Amino acid sequence: MRPRLVPRQAPSRWMALLAPLVAALATLLSGAILFAALGRDPLEALWVFFVSPISNWYGVGELGIKATPLILCATGLAVGFRGGVWNIGAEGQLILGAITGGGLALLFPDGAGLWLLPAMLVAGVLGGMLWAAIPALLRTRFHTNEILTSLMLSYVAAQLLGYLVHGPWRSPEGFNFPESILFSADATLPIILPGTRLHPGILAALGSALLVWLLMARLFPGYQIKVVGMARPAAAYAGFSHSRIVWLGMLAGGGLAGLAGVMEVAGPIGQLMPRISPGYGFAAIIVAFLGRLHPVGVVLAGLLMALLYLGGEQAQIGLGLPPAVTGLFQGMLLFFLLASDVFINFRVVWGPLAPRLKG
Amino acid sequence: MSQSPRLRLQGITRAYPGVLANDGIDLAIRPGEIHALLGENGAGKSTLVKIIYGVVRPDSGRMFWEGRPFSVSSPREARRLGIGMVFQHFSLFETLTVADNIALGVEGNRRQLSRRIREVAARYGLDLDPDREVHTLGMGERQRVEIVRCLLQQPKLLIMDEPTSVLTPQATVKLFETLRRLAAEGTSILYISHKLQEIQDLCEIATVLRQGRVSATCDPRQETPRSLARMMIGDDLPELARPSLTVTGEERLRVNHLSMPAHGPFGTALEDIHFSIQGGEILGLAGVAGNGQRELLAALSGERLTHPDTLWIGGEPAGDLDPAARRRQGLAVVPEERLGRGAVPEMNLVENTLLTSHYLVSGGFIRFRALRRLAERIRVEFRVAAGSTRTVARSLSGGNLQKFILGREILHQPQLLVAAHPTWGVDVGAAGAIHRALLELRDRGAALLVISEDLDELLTLADRIGVLYQGRLSPLRQTAGTTVEEIGLWMGGRFEAETLTPTLNADGMVDYAP
Numbered sequence: 001m002r003p004r005l006v007p008r009q010a011p012s013r014w015m016a017l018l019a020p021l022v023a024a025l026a027t028l029l030s031g032a033i034l035f036a037a038l039g040r041d042p043l044e045a046l047w048v049f050f051v052s053p054i055s056n057w058y059g060v061g062e063l064g065i066k067a068t069p070l071i072l073c074a075t076g077l078a079v080g081f082r083g084g085v086w087n088i089g090a091e092g093q094l095i096l097g098a099i100t101g102g103g104l105a106l107l108f109p110d111g112a113g114l115w116l117l118p119a120m121l122v123a124g125v126l127g128g129m130l131w132a133a134i135p136a137l138l139r140t141r142f143h144t145n146e147i148l149t150s151l152m153l154s155y156v157a158a159q160l161l162g163y164l165v166h167g168p169w170r171s172p173e174g175f176n177f178p179e180s181i182l183f184s185a186d187a188t189l190p191i192i193l194p195g196t197r198l199h200p201g202i203l204a205a206l207g208s209a210l211l212v213w214l215l216m217a218r219l220f221p222g223y224q225i226k227v228v229g230m231a232r233p234a235a236a237y238a239g240f241s242h243s244r245i246v247w248l249g250m251l252a253g254g255g256l257a258g259l260a261g262v263m264e265v266a267g268p269i270g271q272l273m274p275r276i277s278p279g280y281g282f283a284a285i286i287v288a289f290l291g292r293l294h295p296v297g298v299v300l301a302g303l304l305m306a307l308l309y310l311g312g313e314q315a316q317i318g319l320g321l322p323p324a325v326t327g328l329f330q331g332m333l334l335f336f337l338l339a340s341d342v343f344i345n346f347r348v349v350w351g352p353l354a355p356r357l358k359g
Numbered sequence: 360m361s362q363s364p365r366l367r368l369q370g371i372t373r374a375y376p377g378v379l380a381n382d383g384i385d386l387a388i389r390p391g392e393i394h395a396l397l398g399e400n401g402a403g404k405s406t407l408v409k410i411i412y413g414v415v416r417p418d419s420g421r422m423f424w425e426g427r428p429f430s431v432s433s434p435r436e437a438r439r440l441g442i443g444m445v446f447q448h449f450s451l452f453e454t455l456t457v458a459d460n461i462a463l464g465v466e467g468n469r470r471q472l473s474r475r476i477r478e479v480a481a482r483y484g485l486d487l488d489p490d491r492e493v494h495t496l497g498m499g500e501r502q503r504v505e506i507v508r509c510l511l512q513q514p515k516l517l518i519m520d521e522p523t524s525v526l527t528p529q530a531t532v533k534l535f536e537t538l539r540r541l542a543a544e545g546t547s548i549l550y551i552s553h554k555l556q557e558i559q560d561l562c563e564i565a566t567v568l569r570q571g572r573v574s575a576t577c578d579p580r581q582e583t584p585r586s587l588a589r590m591m592i593g594d595d596l597p598e599l600a601r602p603s604l605t606v607t608g609e610e611r612l613r614v615n616h617l618s619m620p621a622h623g624p625f626g627t628a629l630e631d632i633h634f635s636i637q638g639g640e641i642l643g644l645a646g647v648a649g650n651g652q653r654e655l656l657a658a659l660s661g662e663r664l665t666h667p668d669t670l671w672i673g674g675e676p677a678g679d680l681d682p683a684a685r686r687r688q689g690l691a692v693v694p695e696e697r698l699g700r701g702a703v704p705e706m707n708l709v710e711n712t713l714l715t716s717h718y719l720v721s722g723g724f725i726r727f728r729a730l731r732r733l734a735e736r737i738r739v740e741f742r743v744a745a746g747s748t749r750t751v752a753r754s755l756s757g758g759n760l761q762k763f764i765l766g767r768e769i770l771h772q773p774q775l776l777v778a779a780h781p782t783w784g785v786d787v788g789a790a791g792a793i794h795r796a797l798l799e800l801r802d803r804g805a806a807l808l809v810i811s812e813d814l815d816e817l818l819t820l821a822d823r824i825g826v827l828y829q830g831r832l833s834p835l836r837q838t839a840g841t842t843v844e845e846i847g848l849w850m851g852g853r854f855e856a857e858t859l860t861p862t863l864n865a866d867g868m869v870d871y872a873p
Binding site for chain 2: 011218221233236238240
C-alpha cells in the first residue's frame with residue numbers, strides 16, 4: 001500500500017479553489033518551523049508577522065497602499081496570462097508609468113490645477129503601454145519570445161529612471177541626492193482615510209479588477225483571449241487574430257502596471273527616486289497565479305502578498321530578522337501553490353492496483 | 360482447428376471510473392489463425408488489447424499463454440513472450456532512416472540488422488529500403504517499418520490495430536497477402552477493425568464486442584455486413600438515402616488555379632488545384648493522408664490566406680478573407696482535429712458553441728442566453744450524448760464531439776460546408792447520423808466538400824468524386840459508375856496521363872461525364 005498520483009477525469013474545481021488556501025496554510029506552518037529553528041517563539045513570531053501589521057487603522061491603510069500596485073499589476077498580467085502572453089516585465093512597465101506620469105508633474109513644479117492629476121494618470125497608463133508595446137511588436141513581427149524581451153526591458157526601465165534622477169531631473173535643492181523635487185499638491189493623490197496614508201489607488205485597483213472580470217466573463221475579446229490561451233489551433237479556426245490577442249494582453253498588463261507606477265510616485269512617494277518599487281511588478285506574477293488568474297482571487301492574493309511585505313518589515317524591526325524573510329515567504333507561497341496545484345489534475349490513490357493508463 | 364489455443368482469455372474484466380470497459384471477456388486464438396476483434400469505438404477493443412500487450416492490468420480474469428496461466432505487466436514482457444503489436448499511430452522518428460528507427464527497439468549490430476531487415480522484408484513481400492529516411496516514406500511504407508520491427512522479434516501473436524486506416528486499397532491488398540503468409544507459417548494474428556468488408560475478406564473467426572462484452576463469436580465469411588453490424592451495435596442500421604442530384608446550378612465554391620507552398624518541411628505544396636461546387640451537390644475528395652488535404656483545408660477555411668482571386672465563395676472573391684469573414688459569406692468548416700481545433704478541450708459546450716457563432720455577440724457583449732439556447736438545440740437535435748451543455752468538450756467521446764461540431768456548423772445554415780474526415784474514428788451509429796445530416800444539408804441546397812480517407816464513405820455520400828495526390832487534384836468524376844479500383848489507382852497517383860490530355864472545357868474546368 002503506497003500512495004500514487006492518478007490523473008483525474010476532469011480537473012477538480014474544488015482543488016482549484018482549495019489549493020491557494022492549502023498553500024497559505026503550508027506557508028504558515030513552514031514559517032512557524034523556520035521561526036522556531038531561528039530560536040524565536042513561533043506563535044509570537046507569526047503574530048508579529050501577520051497580525052500586528054494590521055492591528056490598527058494606520059496598518060490597514062499601509063496594507064491598502066502595498067496591495068494597490070500588486071493588484072493593479074496582477075489583474076493586468078492575468079489578462080495576458082489567460083491568453084498565453086507571458087509578460088514578465090510589469091516591473092519595467094510600472095517604472096515607465098512613474099517616469100511619464102511623474103515627468104508631467106515635474107513640468108509643473110508649482111501646480112497647474114485640477115486637470116494635472118488625471119493627466120498624469122493617463123500619461124502613466126500610456127507610458128506603461130508604450131513599454132509593453134515593444135515586446136508586443138517584437139513578438140508579432142519577429143516571433144521574439146516576450147518573456148525575455150519584457151524581462152530585459154525591466155532593467156532598461158530601471159536604468160532610465162536612474163539616469164533621469166541622477167541627471168536631468170535631479171532636484172537642485174536635494175543636497176545632490178538622486179531625487180527629483182517633491183510633486184506639487186496638484187500632482188499628489190489625496191488621502192481617503194484620515195490618519196493613514198491610504199490614497200484612492202486602492203479604489204482604482206478594485207475598479208480594474210471589476211473591469212477585468214467584465215472583460216473575461218462577459219465580453220467577446222475576453223473569450224477570444226481564453227480560446228487563444230487554451231487552444232491556438234481552435235482560435236485560428238474560429239478566426240481570432242493571434243497578434244491582436246498578444247497586443248491586447250501586453251497592453252492591458254502594461255497599462256495597469258503604468259497606472260500602478262504613477263500612483264506610487266503621486267501617492268506615498270511624492271517624487272521620483274531611483275527605487276520606487278520593491279519588486280511589485282515581479283511579485284504581481286505570484287499574485288496573479290495565486291489568485292488563479294481570476295480578478296477576485298487576484299484581489300485576495302494581492303492583500304496577502306501586501307501583508308507579507310508589511311510582515312517582513314515588522315519582522316525586521318520586532319524580531320531582528322533579515323529583510324530576506326519577505327522573499328523567503330513569497331518563495332514558499334509560490335512553491336506550495338505549485339505543489340498543491342498538482343492535485344487539481346491528479347488525485348492520490350492508496351493501493352496496489354492503480355491503473356496506469358486510461359483505456 | 361483442433362489445436363489448443365495459443366492465447367486464451369477467461370473472464371477478463373477491467374473498470375474505469377464510470378464505465379466497465381471489459382466485462383467478463385472470453386477469447387481464444389489458435390496458432391495460424393487470423394482472428395478479428397470487431398466493435399464500435401468504446402466497445403472495449405483497445406482496453407482488451409492493452410491488457411494482452413501488458414499496458415493495462417485487468418481487475419479480474421485469467422490469461423493463458425500456450426496453456427499456461429500468465430500475466431504481463433509491461434509491453435517488454437509481452438514481447439518476450441512472443442506478442443508483437445502494430446499500433447494505429449506510428450511511433451517513428453521522421454528524420455531517421457528505417458534501419459535507425461528499427462535499431463532503437465532491437466538489439467544487434469547495425470550491418471546485421473540492415474541485412475535482417477532486407478531478409479524479413481523480402482520474405483513477406485514487404486518492400487522496404489533500410490537506408491531511406493522515414494519522412495520520405497508514404498503511410499503504407501511507414502506501416503511496413505512497424506510491421507518489420509515486430510517481425511524481427513519473431514512474434515507468435517501479432518496484434519494489428521486498425522492497420523488499413525492509412526492505406527490505399529492496393530496497399531491493403533498487399534498487407535493482406537503478408538498477413539496470410541504469416542498465418543500460414545503459424546503466426547496468430549489478432550486483427551482489430553471496424554471495416555466489415557476487410558474482416559470478411561481476411562479473417563476466419565471474429566469476436567464481436569459490444570459495450571465491453573462479447574456479443575458474438577462467428578465466422579465472418581458466413582455473415583453479411585448487415586448481420587455483422589447488427590452484432591456490433593445491437594439494432595439495424597438505418598438505410599442511407601442514395602445520392603439524388605438536386606443541383607441548383609448556383610456556384611457556391613470555386614477554387615481557381617490554387618497553388619500554395621508547403622507549410623513546414625513535411626508539408627505538401629498545392630499545385631494548380633481547380634474545381635467548383637454547386638448548391639445541392641457533394642464533392643468528395645479521396646486520398647491518402649499527407650497528400651495536401653491539410654493544406655487545402657487551411658486554404659479553404661481561411662487559416663492560410665491566398666490571392667483573393669484563387670478562391671470564390673458564394674460568387675465573391677474570398678482568398679484573402681480571414682475565417683470569420685468567410686463564415687459571414689456562408690462558409691462552415693468541420694475540421695480534421697476535433698479536440699483542439701474544432702473545439703476547445705477545456706471549455707464546455709456552451710462556450711464551444713460561441714467559437715463559430717460570432718453573431719451571438721452584440722456590442723462586444725456575449726449574448727449568453729441565446730448562446731445557451733443554441734447549444735441546447737445542438738445537443739438535442741444532433742443527439743449529442745452529454746450530461747448537459749455544461750459538459751466540457753474533452754469528456755465527450757469522439758463521435759459525440761463530432762456530432763456537436765457538425766451540428767453547430769449545420770445550424771448556422773451554411774451555403775457551403777467543408778468537412779474533413781467527418782466520421783474518422785466514429786462508431787457506426789454516430790457515423791450514420793453524421794452522414795444523414797450531411798445529405799440533409801445537401802438536399803436543402805447547400806454545397807458540400809467532403810475530404811476523407813474512407814472510400815466507402817465518399818462513395819455513399821458524394822455526387823462527384825476526385826483524388827488528391829501529392830498536392831494535385833485528379834479529374835472529377837460522377838460517383839455513380841466509378842469503382843473503388845479506379846479511385847484506388849488515382850490514390851496511387853495514376854491519373855497524371857489523364858490530366859495531361861485536353862479534357863478541359865471552355866472555361867478551364869475539368870470536364871466530367873453528365
